[in-house]
Amino acid sequence: MSEIEVKHLSKTFTQKDLKVDALSDININIEKGDVYGIIGMSGAGKSTLVRCLNYLERPTDGQVIVRGQEMGALNEKELRQARMKIAMIFQSFNLLQQKNSIDNISFPLRIQGKSKKEARARAKELLGTVGLADKAKSYPSQLSGGQQQRVAIARALACDPDILLCDEATSALDPQTTDQILQLIHEINETLHLTIVIITHQMSVIQKICNRVAIIENGHLVEEGKVADIFAHPKSRAAKELILRDVHGDTPALMDPIDEITEGKKIRIVFSANSAFEPVVSNMILKFGQPVNILKANTKNVGGVAKGDMILQLPADRETRLKMEDYLKERGLEVEEVTN
Numbered sequence: 001m002s003e004i005e006v007k008h009l010s011k012t013f014t015q016k017d018l019k020v021d022a023l024s025d026i027n028i029n030i031e032k033g034d035v036y037g038i039i040g041m042s043g044a045g046k047s048t049l050v051r052c053l054n055y056l057e058r059p060t061d062g063q064v065i066v067r068g069q070e071m072g073a074l075n076e077k078e079l080r081q082a083r084m085k086i087a088m089i090f091q092s093f094n095l096l097q098q099k100n101s102i103d104n105i106s107f108p109l110r111i112q113g114k115s116k117k118e119a120r121a122r123a124k125e126l127l128g129t130v131g132l133a134d135k136a137k138s139y140p141s142q143l144s145g146g147q148q149q150r151v152a153i154a155r156a157l158a159c160d161p162d163i164l165l166c167d168e169a170t171s172a173l174d175p176q177t178t179d180q181i182l183q184l185i186h187e188i189n190e191t192l193h194l195t196i197v198i199i200t201h202q203m204s205v206i207q208k209i210c211n212r213v214a215i216i217e218n219g220h221l222v223e224e225g226k227v228a229d230i231f232a233h234p235k236s237r238a239a240k241e242l243i244l245r246d247v248h249g250d251t252p253a254l255m256d257p258i259d260e261i262t263e264g265k266k267i268r269i270v271f272s273a274n275s276a277f278e279p280v281v282s283n284m285i286l287k288f289g290q291p292v293n294i295l296k297a298n299t300k301n302v303g304g305v306a307k308g309d310m311i312l313q314l315p316a317d318r319e320t321r322l323k324m325e326d327y328l329k330e331r332g333l334e335v336e337e338v339t340n
Contacts, residue, residue: 002065003163003195004030004053009062011048011219022048023219026062030212035189035196037210037227039242042201045219050165050199054086055079067162084112087156091168093148095140095155101127102136105155112159119158126154130184146177153184157192164188166198170205182209203242207231207302215239231302231309232270232334243309244268244296244338265321266295270309270334280331281312284324290315292324311338 011023022045030036040046051057053064055071064071066082074082095104105123110116127133130150140148149169156164166185170178186209189196198210206213206227213230215223215238222236234240271280285292293313300307314321328335 002029003032003034003067004028004197005063005065006049006053007063007065009049009052009059009064011045011052011057012060021219023052023059023216026216026221028214028221028224030195030197032195033189033193034212035186035198035210037198037200037206037213038216039200039203039206039213040216040238044216046199046201046216047167049216050088050167050197053163053165053197054083054088084159085161086163086165087159087161088165088167089149089152089156089169091171093140093145093152093172095148095151097140100137100139101132101143101151101154104140104151105158108155108158122158123154126157127151129157129188130154144177145173146180149173149181150184153181153188157188162195164194164196166196168199168201171200171202178205179208185209204300207300215242228302228307231300231307233336240338244311265314266338267312267314267325268309268336268338269312269328270307271332278331280328280333281310284327287327288320288324290317290320290324 006026006028009023009026010021013020013022026049028036038046038049048057052059053066055064055074059072066086069082071079071082096107099107102120102123105126106116106119109119109122114122124133124136127136130153132147132150132154135143135147135151138147140151143151164185169185170181173181182205185196185198188194198205200206210227212225213227214221215230215236217236217238223230223234223239230239231243234243281292281294292315294310295313296311298309300309314324325335
């Protein structure tokens, strides 16, 4: 049984005479223990989708089934109880500014009826879990962005959830702090066996931590599958564009000068650690006696495995190009054409 099953989910927002279809016929399955990514550019509908998972947004059509329980069939009391097992962290941290770290973490436990002593003991334990044992009395204004997000994660874990939803949880952080938070989320997944759903517009986040990913574009699910498979063989235009963006996920990696190259053929090759020992491109140039232009090269961590990709401009001669492509494939590299 899936941990989260989304069936034919659609969401339409209506304001006066204006209707906006934010999501259309979304179908995904998230298994227990997955670190599942939902990625798309701004306005794609990904944040609306994650808010439908815990029914903070009620879908217009379709079903959300969490651990065998259809969310749309629950009354308000049952829905509140179900949400207690679905924690959420946000880009803006959402900490109570007038409370220190230990009181922020204790807050949901106190709402549940736990005693102050019991709540603070659990909060102290969680501060250790997120590496902030010495920040119990610090207020949000005294903490860095990464530290605030750690407190927010500890607060999310306070009620022992089964599912953790992360809505752009690292978007406000610098790259180094982002890596630290992602490592913490990975450790939480490993040690507590939580199912984690990560919403982001950055493919680098997906590649570092997620095992499966859904790609949303204009409210539609355009591609879904294992992260490693989509990295090696992106099928949709949206997936290819996201993969070819730079590490910050904001600036296209293929800039205009490269797009303007019309001679020859541009291909993308993907190699893993096992195929990186041989200088394949250098040997190919020596073998065929033809120059090859390296337009882009990068190495990425995809689900804990080192993978690299290059954009190559092959010679104009078709016969030579085909031989070169076969040569690369024979050596275990993934090869696909890159178009403008």
